[in-house]
Amino acid sequence: MDWRTVALGLVSPAWACSKGGANAGHTIYNAEGKKFVFQLVPSGILNEETLCVIGNGVVVHLPGLFKEIEGLESNGVSCNGRILVSDRAHLLFDFHQVVDGLREAELVNSLIGTTKRGIGPCYSSKVIRNGIKVCDLRRMDTFGQKLDILLRDAASRFEGFEYTADILNKEVERYKRFAERLEPLIADTVQVINDSILQKKKILVEGSQATMLDIDFGTYPFVTSSNPSAGGICTGLGIAPKNLGDLIGVVKAYTTRIGCGPFPTEILGKDGDLLRVAGMEFGATSGHPRRCGWLDIVALNYSCQINGFSSLNLSKLDVLSEFPEIKLGISYRQTDGKKLTSFPADLCLLEQAQASSLEHYSYLLSHLEVDYEVLPGWNTDISSIRNYNDLPLAARRYVERIEQLVGVPIHFIGIGPGRDAIICK
Known part of the structure; x- marks a missing residue:
């Protein structure tokens, strides 16, 4: 259920990230x-004319940010003067990553499946109001006291967490250097974004994760720690709802998920493996293989409802070319025959029970059955096609059936990884 929400608003040349952290990767x-x-x-x-903004809703790991910038610069991508970091964004420390691993270890047989990048613990610090923001780097006289509170709290909570005064002092000195390096990038990005809106510039808001991983609307607790649905655009950047333009939902032609959690339309066995390899479904951040399944129309309808998409971008249609027939999961039924009219909050209805040890995951539907609609495949390479009417009839019928089921038009169709591998419908 890896659906990414991209909001086309009023900005340019500006490109803004609103939520999440380094737990999700975008391959471009x-x-x-x-x-x-x-x-x-x-x-x-990658667009030399853009100003890139890391918004207040993002949790920022400075060592990771600087490493990423260095990697871009070494590959000929100039970042100088083109990246702004919100002074309201929260800092993610190395110890948050340690805590993430310790929390996951405590769960034993009920793993969330986090990337252990410290995202959840950092958002926890933010929510319980002892987090440290980017603007705090400008007040290093009190920075050590705030960090001490965070580290002591972690040490008191986890028996295996190492903390000494020497560790604190070294981390403070390290962040003094980071503060000097980051200073030219720090800005009141709420003002920057809203000034850009007043100037009628174009803004593309880039969101990590997906609606079904939203902390409020996703398959809790197997979710991320922020709101990657459309509402996160407003809270993660300080954009008023009235200023949002068209919302384009990006959905794969099939469904994927990394880590644990319910996945009603998952394909097990050789067909799931075929889909994974054909779609190169391995996490850009973790490298972990994604679980793959047929397109879940129930979850897609739910996502469209929450976000109010004006259109969809159906990506990776070419990956389905090897299948003689393709399924759409069009509705859910409980094992007692009762049909579910919406996506349920209760995971007991969705849950796929783990039937074996941690070394061997075997998921069996326990409370839910999926009604499938079977469509014929097209069994031909479509990656070179650029005109919708040139697609095989079966491919067009698949696209149009999705439109009928969700009531949202599909305006763009991805048929490969290249920048030009897209069909405008």
């Missing part, structure tokens, strides 16, 4: 076909 190919993987830096940095 530039005009020359060179591959880049982005985690904290907005992928718009």
Whole structure:
């Protein structure tokens, strides 16, 4: 259920990240076909005319950010003067990553499946109001006291967490250097974004994660720690709802998920493996293989409802070309025959029980059955096609059936990883 929400608003040349952290990667190919993987830096940095903004809703790991910038610079991508970091964004420290691993270890047989990048613990610090913001780097006289509170709290909570005064002092000195380096990038990005809106510039808001991983609307607790649905655009950047333009939902032609959690339309066995390999479904950040399944129309309808998409971008249609027939999961039924009219909050209805040890995951539907609609495949390579009417009839019927089921038009169709591998419908 890896759906990314991209909001086309009123900005330009500006490209803004609103939520999440370095727990999700976006793989982008530039005009020359060179591959880049982005985690904290907005992928718009590849466009030399853009100003890239890391918004207040993002949790920022400074060592990771600087490493990413250095990697871009070494590959000929100039970042100088083109990246701004919100003074309201929260800092993610190395110890947050340690805590993430310790929390996951405590869960034993109920793993969330986090990337252990410290995202959840950092948002926890933010919510319980002892977090440290980017603007705090400008007051190093009190920075050590605030960091001491965070570290002592972690040490008191986890028996295996190492903390000494020497560790604190070294970390403070390290962040003094980071503060000097980051200073030219720090800005009141709420003002920057809203000034850009008043000037009628174009803004592309880039969101990590996906609606079904939203902390409020996703498959809790198997979710991320922020709101990657459309509402996160407003809270993560300080954009008023009235200023949002068209919302384009990006959805794969099939469904994927990394880590644990319910996945009603998952394909197990050789067909799932075929889909994974054909779609190169391995996490850009973790490298972990994604779980793959048929397109879940129930979850897609739910996502469209929450976000109010004006259109969809159906990506990776070419990946389905090897299947003689393709399924759409069009509705859910409980094992007692009762049909579910919406996406349920209760995971007991969705849950796929783990039937074996941690070394061997075997998921069996326990409370839910999926009604499938079977469509014929097209069994031909479509990656070179650029005109919708040139697609095989079966491919067009698949696209149009999705439109009928969700009531949202599909305006763009991805048929490969290249920048030009897209069909405008």
